[in-house]
Amino acid sequence: MEKRSPKRRELKVSDYVNGVLDRDRAIIARTITLVESNSPRHMEMAQEVLKELMPYTGNSIRIGITGVPGVGKSTLIEAFGTMLCERDHKVAVLAVDPSSNVSRGSILGDKTRMDKLSRNKNAFVRPSPSSGTLGGVARKSRETLLVCEAAGFDVIIVETVGVGQSEITVRSMVDFFLVLMLTGAGDELQGMKKGVMEMADAIFINKADGPNKQAAMLAKTEYNRLLHFLPSATEGWETKAFTVSALTGEGVPEIWKVIQRFLALGKEHGFFEQRRKEQAMNWFDSLIEGQILASFYQNSLVKERLPQFKKKVLTGELTPTLAVTQLLSLYEQQQN
Amino acid sequence: MEKRSPKRRELKVSDYVNGVLDRDRAIIARTITLVESNSPRHMEMAQEVLKELMPYTGNSIRIGITGVPGVGKSTLIEAFGTMLCERDHKVAVLAVDPSSNVSRGSILGDKTRMDKLSRNKNAFVRPSPSSGTLGGVARKSRETLLVCEAAGFDVIIVETVGVGQSEITVRSMVDFFLVLMLTGAGDELQGMKKGVMEMADAIFINKADGPNKQAAMLAKTEYNRLLHFLPSATEGWETKAFTVSALTGEGVPEIWKVIQRFLALGKEHGFFEQRRKEQAMNWFDSLIEGQILASFYQNSLVKERLPQFKKKVLTGELTPTLAVTQLLSLYEQQQN
Numbered sequence: 001m002e003k004r005s006p007k008r009r010e011l012k013v014s015d016y017v018n019g020v021l022d023r024d025r026a027i028i029a030r031t032i033t034l035v036e037s038n039s040p041r042h043m044e045m046a047q048e049v050l051k052e053l054m055p056y057t058g059n060s061i062r063i064g065i066t067g068v069p070g071v072g073k074s075t076l077i078e079a080f081g082t083m084l085c086e087r088d089h090k091v092a093v094l095a096v097d098p099s100s101n102v103s104r105g106s107i108l109g110d111k112t113r114m115d116k117l118s119r120n121k122n123a124f125v126r127p128s129p130s131s132g133t134l135g136g137v138a139r140k141s142r143e144t145l146l147v148c149e150a151a152g153f154d155v156i157i158v159e160t161v162g163v164g165q166s167e168i169t170v171r172s173m174v175d176f177f178l179v180l181m182l183t184g185a186g187d188e189l190q191g192m193k194k195g196v197m198e199m200a201d202a203i204f205i206n207k208a209d210g211p212n213k214q215a216a217m218l219a220k221t222e223y224n225r226l227l228h229f230l231p232s233a234t235e236g237w238e239t240k241a242f243t244v245s246a247l248t249g250e251g252v253p254e255i256w257k258v259i260q261r262f263l264a265l266g267k268e269h270g271f272f273e274q275r276r277k278e279q280a281m282n283w284f285d286s287l288i289e290g291q292i293l294a295s296f297y298q299n300s301l302v303k304e305r306l307p308q309f310k311k312k313v314l315t316g317e318l319t320p321t322l323a324v325t326q327l328l329s330l331y332e333q334q335q336n
Numbered sequence: 337m338e339k340r341s342p343k344r345r346e347l348k349v350s351d352y353v354n355g356v357l358d359r360d361r362a363i364i365a366r367t368i369t370l371v372e373s374n375s376p377r378h379m380e381m382a383q384e385v386l387k388e389l390m391p392y393t394g395n396s397i398r399i400g401i402t403g404v405p406g407v408g409k410s411t412l413i414e415a416f417g418t419m420l421c422e423r424d425h426k427v428a429v430l431a432v433d434p435s436s437n438v439s440r441g442s443i444l445g446d447k448t449r450m451d452k453l454s455r456n457k458n459a460f461v462r463p464s465p466s467s468g469t470l471g472g473v474a475r476k477s478r479e480t481l482l483v484c485e486a487a488g489f490d491v492i493i494v495e496t497v498g499v500g501q502s503e504i505t506v507r508s509m510v511d512f513f514l515v516l517m518l519t520g521a522g523d524e525l526q527g528m529k530k531g532v533m534e535m536a537d538a539i540f541i542n543k544a545d546g547p548n549k550q551a552a553m554l555a556k557t558e559y560n561r562l563l564h565f566l567p568s569a570t571e572g573w574e575t576k577a578f579t580v581s582a583l584t585g586e587g588v589p590e591i592w593k594v595i596q597r598f599l600a601l602g603k604e605h606g607f608f609e610q611r612r613k614e615q616a617m618n619w620f621d622s623l624i625e626g627q628i629l630a631s632f633y634q635n636s637l638v639k640e641r642l643p644q645f646k647k648k649v650l651t652g653e654l655t656p657t658l659a660v661t662q663l664l665s666l667y668e669q670q671q672n
Contacts, residue, residue: 288632313616314617
């Protein structure tokens with residue numbers, strides 16, 4: 001048998017399910033690969049596996065972490081995750097990075113990052129699935145999250161970059177959303193997508209160490225002032241800013257304390273359960289709508305005629321309403 | 337002939353078109369009524385009229401104004417609009433108020449507001465269309481805006497309330513978006529929808545008069561500090577805060593100065609034209625998607641089965657992906 005690529009045994013649905021429930025790392029990895037596959041046969045099998053795993057899901061705290069490239073996400077997650085592992089938590093780290101299939105490489109870095117955490121027996125680090133669309137990445141990440149929960153990981157960290165649409169996607173699949181910042185708040189924020197601040201359940205200003213510490217403290221004060229003006233990301237919870245240093249470890253335990261306060265309050269006041277229900281419904285709705293619209297836009301007649309109608313709208317030859325009426329009437333004629 | 341409700345002559349498409357182009361106030365009003373009608377015959381006729389009017393549209397500055405109830409929108413628009421009329425501008429004031437058909441009455445007040453402006457020969461004040469959905473109101477308001485442009489109004493003010501989704505709708509149909517505020521900024525913002533601040537091209541703090549003036553100046557400073565942290569609503573334009581008093585008129589000319597600076601810069605740097613194109617495309621896309629999804633959700637099978645699938649998702653019996661696959665497969669079977 002060729003050593004570098006041994007022919008792997010085909011697994012049955014029950015093999016996947018039992019392997020995940022037994023927390024067999026190789027099987028977990030293969031289950032995620034199955035979930036990430038775009039082959040119809042694999043997708044069907046993945047759904048059968050997930051259906052069996054569903055009763056074992058939901059028992060983790062799902063934490064989203066975002067921040068612009070260079071903010072130190074990986075280093076912080078490594079420090080935070082290692083601390084949790086030492087406290088006997090089981091930590092899975094997933095990534096949502098729609099750029100990861102682009103040839104210029106992933107924004108979130110290569111697989112060698114979080115080297116220490118990757119080797120911890122209590123941790124499981126998985127890079128972002130490669131996919132053409134954010135929607136595809138999102139579906140895969142959500143289902144990977146469920147696989148990890150079924151495998152008994154009780155802390156799931158979903159990391160993403162603070163650019164584009166991906167942080168909205170991650171916000172929609174986690175309980176708690178942490179935004180990582182650097183000092184120089186105002187300037188940095190200009191590079192962030194609108195509304196990211198308003199999605200945060202906590203802001204941590206990273207690299208609060210050495211000569212940078214004082215500036216980080218000042219930035220914390222500034223952010224807290226700003227947060228006072230913004231509506232809460234989670235009703236019933238007050239978002240605050242903190243400082244942290246992934247380098248020295250100072251402030252890392254505070255992250256977990258904040259999350260535990262959030263959990264306690266969220267379970268007491270019901271916003272934790274409420275958000276999960278809303279997320280499940282929103283996910284369901286967006287899947288339906290995505291598929292309905294995709295089948296419309298992929299229709300050959302629509303593909304052919306849409307650009308002409310758009311052009312007529314842009315030149316003012318047709319009102320959008322009239323253009324849509326005409327296009328849909330062509331589409332309906334073709335359907336019947 | 338009965339004096340109180342004379343039977344009006346039926347107008348032809350050309351009557352509407354010519355009346356609007358001649359700026360015949362009675363015909364403009366009837367054209368808008370046609371545009372707002374939900375009867376299929378009227379809707380079809382409205383589209384014919386609009387198609388003829390399209391070449392005469394686009395030559396106004398479209399200004400959105402929002403603010404929570406009590407902020408003094410109507411009084412300010414009356415002062416601002418009157419000033420513009422005195423400078424020989426033609427000013428149309430429209431409203432987007434999805435609550436206006438609810439029995440408890442419109443958030444934007446009744447038709448007697450802006451009494452002075454309504455009687456100005458250079459002005460045209462139209463209350464919000466009544467409709468069951470924001471989507472319906474939005475479509476009608478966009479088309480009413482086009483009618484007003486074709487009638488030669490060169491300043492179109494679209495007013496809305498700073499709650500719910502309506503300000504996103506208004507933002508998507510105007511060139512310049514003005515958010516009206518009061519002092520006590522932090523507290524007030526808590527009642528505003530997330531992201532409204534980030535949509536603003538200017539913030540005006542109203543009621544900066546008498547004993548309130550000093551507080552308004554302080555609020556202005558606070559808002560400017562806050563704005564420094566937020567990404568620009570319009571790339572290439574720096575959003576700033578100002579004070580204004582609709583009562584004394586102080587600061588009202590400043591509104592127009594700011595808008596003119598915005599226009600000059602926007603035409604120089606291209607963001608004005610760019611935004612209009614994007615708005616037309618977004619409108620077109622959202623009309624298509626709205627209709628495609630509506631026909632799915634109104635399908636009798638979907639109506640019947642959707643709640644069961646949602647329930648199974650909520651209880652964790654099915655993954656959202658599997659639920660959607662099953663529902664869409666039932667739907668497709670029925671379609672074929």
